[in-house]
Amino acid sequence: MSNPVSLKIAVLISGSGSNLQAIIDAISANTLQAEITVVISNRPGVKGLERAKAAGIASITLDHTQYPSRELFDQQLIQNIQKYPPDLIVLAGFMRILSDNFIEHFRDRILNIHPSLLPEFKGLNTHQRALDAHKNLHGVSVHYVSNELDGGPVILQAIIKLQDNDTASTLQQRIQVEEHIIYPMAIEWIAQGRLAIINQQVYLDNKALEKPLKWVNKQLIK
Numbered sequence: 001m002s003n004p005v006s007l008k009i010a011v012l013i014s015g016s017g018s019n020l021q022a023i024i025d026a027i028s029a030n031t032l033q034a035e036i037t038v039v040i041s042n043r044p045g046v047k048g049l050e051r052a053k054a055a056g057i058a059s060i061t062l063d064h065t066q067y068p069s070r071e072l073f074d075q076q077l078i079q080n081i082q083k084y085p086p087d088l089i090v091l092a093g094f095m096r097i098l099s100d101n102f103i104e105h106f107r108d109r110i111l112n113i114h115p116s117l118l119p120e121f122k123g124l125n126t127h128q129r130a131l132d133a134h135k136n137l138h139g140v141s142v143h144y145v146s147n148e149l150d151g152g153p154v155i156l157q158a159i160i161k162l163q164d165n166d167t168a169s170t171l172q173q174r175i176q177v178e179e180h181i182i183y184p185m186a187i188e189w190i191a192q193g194r195l196a197i198i199n200q201q202v203y204l205d206n207k208a209l210e211k212p213l214k215w216v217n218k219q220l221i222k
């Protein structure tokens, strides 16, 4: 019997790779019909590479510090990804800004997860910034990648309520629990052909999303 068609994904990481693990686990549990063709890290020796190895997935380290420019690094990245041709590139804690050339090359085929309710708190230290701003709500966003840092149309956001005793660390932990649910979920929609992007507009089940879908208290709100 031939294998069912599944979405081929390349996962780019820089560190712990807990989102990579969530994707691996969702594939094993058959809740995500996908195959990881390669994991690429721009940092040597990170835990995410061990996770790839343990799962029997090809992995590559491309140390960005060994390249004289972003352009040259990204060219290498493109060449390496092409050896394991994916349908989709999943950025999972990949702490590099991608060049326009890279984004154009894989146009509409790159997803990212960012730990804030975009467009709030683009960039780093999002949990502390949410606390400093005395936000009531905080969360994490899955979005298509565009040329703008942490920009690009948002697909799905998990939302949590801040608690009085929250710190940046507790927020990170609580939000990572949500990340590990919503990232495989959004990828599975792509695998099923339910999610698409056309001219920077996101569609789910052929319906244009006017605003991101919300995941609140373990429920999807459309």
Ligand code: GRF
Residues within 6 Å of the ligand: 013, 014, 015, 016, 017, 018, 019, 020, 048, 092, 093, 094, 113, 114, 115, 140, 176, 179
């Ligand atoms: C996550 O918090 C994600 O939102 C951000 O980077 C972190 C990656 O964590 N983009 P991990 O490497 O997947 O554990």
